[in-house]
Amino acid sequence: MIDELEAAGRRLAEVPVEPPLFRVLVDRRRRTLRAGLCLILVAAGVAASVVFFSAERPPSMSIAQSSNETSDSGSTGDAIDLVLAGATLQLTEALVASNSDVMTWADAAQSTFLSVSSRPRLVAVQPVPPDSEAMTPAKAFPSEHGTAWFGVSATDTSTTAKMWWSRPDGDVWFVNAHWYGPVRPGAEAAETRTQEWALRLSQDRDTGTPVKEVTFGDGLVLIDVDEAGELQSNAQVWTYNGSEITLLSIENSVAAGYGNVVAIGVPSRVVVAGSEGLMVTAADGTVTVGWQPSTGPETWYTLTIPPALSAQKAAIIDALIAS
Amino acid sequence: MHANARDARVERLSADVHIDEPTGSFNSFYQAEYGRIVRLLYGQTGSWAVAEDIAQEALLAAHRRWQRVENLDRPDLWLRRVAMNRAISVHRRLVSEVSAFTRLRRLETQPAVAVPEDAEVWAEVQRLPRRQAAVVVLRFVEGLTYDEIGAVLGCSAETARTHFRRAKERLAASKELRDLKGADNHD
Numbered sequence: 001m002i003d004e005l006e007a008a009g010r011r012l013a014e015v016p017v018e019p020p021l022f023r024v025l026v027d028r029r030r031r032t033l034r035a036g037l038c039l040i041l042v043a044a045g046v047a048a049s050v051v052f053f054s055a056e057r058p059p060s061m062s063i064a065q066s067s068n069e070t071s072d073s074g075s076t077g078d079a080i081d082l083v084l085a086g087a088t089l090q091l092t093e094a095l096v097a098s099n100s101d102v103m104t105w106a107d108a109a110q111s112t113f114l115s116v117s118s119r120p121r122l123v124a125v126q127p128v129p130p131d132s133e134a135m136t137p138a139k140a141f142p143s144e145h146g147t148a149w150f151g152v153s154a155t156d157t158s159t160t161a162k163m164w165w166s167r168p169d170g171d172v173w174f175v176n177a178h179w180y181g182p183v184r185p186g187a188e189a190a191e192t193r194t195q196e197w198a199l200r201l202s203q204d205r206d207t208g209t210p211v212k213e214v215t216f217g218d219g220l221v222l223i224d225v226d227e228a229g230e231l232q233s234n235a236q237v238w239t240y241n242g243s244e245i246t247l248l249s250i251e252n253s254v255a256a257g258y259g260n261v262v263a264i265g266v267p268s269r270v271v272v273a274g275s276e277g278l279m280v281t282a283a284d285g286t287v288t289v290g291w292q293p294s295t296g297p298e299t300w301y302t303l304t305i306p307p308a309l310s311a312q313k314a315a316i317i318d319a320l321i322a323s
Numbered sequence: 324m325h326a327n328a329r330d331a332r333v334e335r336l337s338a339d340v341h342i343d344e345p346t347g348s349f350n351s352f353y354q355a356e357y358g359r360i361v362r363l364l365y366g367q368t369g370s371w372a373v374a375e376d377i378a379q380e381a382l383l384a385a386h387r388r389w390q391r392v393e394n395l396d397r398p399d400l401w402l403r404r405v406a407m408n409r410a411i412s413v414h415r416r417l418v419s420e421v422s423a424f425t426r427l428r429r430l431e432t433q434p435a436v437a438v439p440e441d442a443e444v445w446a447e448v449q450r451l452p453r454r455q456a457a458v459v460v461l462r463f464v465e466g467l468t469y470d471e472i473g474a475v476l477g478c479s480a481e482t483a484r485t486h487f488r489r490a491k492e493r494l495a496a497s498k499e500l501r502d503l504k505g506a507d508n509h510d
């Protein structure tokens with residue numbers, strides 16, 4: 001292997017590389033910068049219609065509610081700056097986010113959450129969960145609905161049920177349910193309830209019920225629905241006291257973003273850049289904050305604060321300014 | 324109001340990039356280092372487009388700080404340090420942001436492979452822990468000494484040597500595994 005590497009290194013060193021004219025390089029950087037901002041402007045002109053499961057925007061959502069009330073056509077998502085002495089913007093780059101179809105619900109107390117992600121035609125190539133050792137076949141799953149696996153885990157503060165459902169239509173549904181707080185189901189009840197929710201959603205879809213009208217009987221209210229696709233995303237990285245703070249924005253990704261945040265741990269409410277959001281501290285001390293700006297298009301922001309800066313999270317969050 | 328704020332932001336951000344023609348010494352540095360840095364980063368990232376992107380970012384950073392950088396003992400090592408840190412940072416962030424519902428990738432304009440017959444070799448390097456991968460490319464693409472590698476990565480020469488030894492062990496084990504699988508398939 002070392003011989004191969006030496007030879008490969010020699011061959012690579014001989015590959016001719018012509019540096020671009022420096023002025024061209026600088027100009028290209030400037031255009032990239034402008035293009036990134038223009039993309040945001042263009043995206044803002046697109047109405048954020050929700051098509052998955054014939055969903056319409058729910059009349060009442062928790063943190064996403066104000067978007068419908070105040071957004072105006074043609075406005076853009078808020079640009080976010082970190083205005084904090086000692087923080088230096090290291091990197092801004094455009095990314096592509098590949099989203100699944102995702103639906104997320106939460107109860108009013110923010111203690112129970114349900115996210116369902118659909119992976120079309122996945123059964124053909126991945127009929128069983130890739131981490132099947134951590135999941136077991138469902139104990140009592142009606143065979144006419146396909147095959148399901150469950151993995152239930154619990155800590156002192158949370159219970160999580162994950163369901164992999166290989167459906168007869170060839171799609172795989174990946175269902176995540178989280179319970180936080182003092183009142184939580186046991187492992188068996190968590191599996192049963194998650195299965196009931198998944199089957200209810202499926203049956204209502206078969207009868208053409210709009211997803212916003214699906215009721216689970218547990219006080220769950222639809223947060224949002226994302227449509228699968230390739231989405232514009234932007235990452236900003238600041239260095240502060242020797243650590244990196246990362247802010248990631250993904251357009252039309254509220255359900256996925258919300259679901260990802262509440263999957264980390266016990267969420268608490270927080271105000272970020274004038275909007276209401278969720279904050280979670282992971283077991284390793286990493287702080288994650290997620291929010292949708294109260295104006296503009298459907299963009300979900302995720303701020304990641306490393307453990308080394310967790311004691312300064314309040315100052316960092318306060319320093320995020322929507323411009 | 325939002326549009327005005329954005330316009331101001333564009334101007335502010337654009338103003339951060341100097342557009343002066345490079346001075347004589349920077350131009351020489353730029354001409355000498357651009358290709359080397361791109362090749363180095365290709366070995367680490369496996370993407371020519373990403374390598375060029377990061378190399379350009381690093382050279383622009385050098386240009387912005389040229390008065391200070393050119394007075395360093397080894398501006399070339401400073402440039403490699405900036406570039407490698409940026410490559411490691413990009414990789415780490417993209418890995419950490421993969422989640423249950425969303426996958427992220429960079430915008431790549433061209434999936435170029437520098438030397439097609441060596442693609443698998445570099446893929447093995449890219450599967451190494453990032454510091455080990457960095458040491459391997461600095462050693463095999465650049466031919467740097469352990470002292471120089473330590474200066475680039477911000478560690479001692481001894482630590483660089485340890486990274487290299489561990490990388491060699493991993494690569495050897497990986498090759499054995501591949502050879503075994505190849506033999507199985509052949510049988």
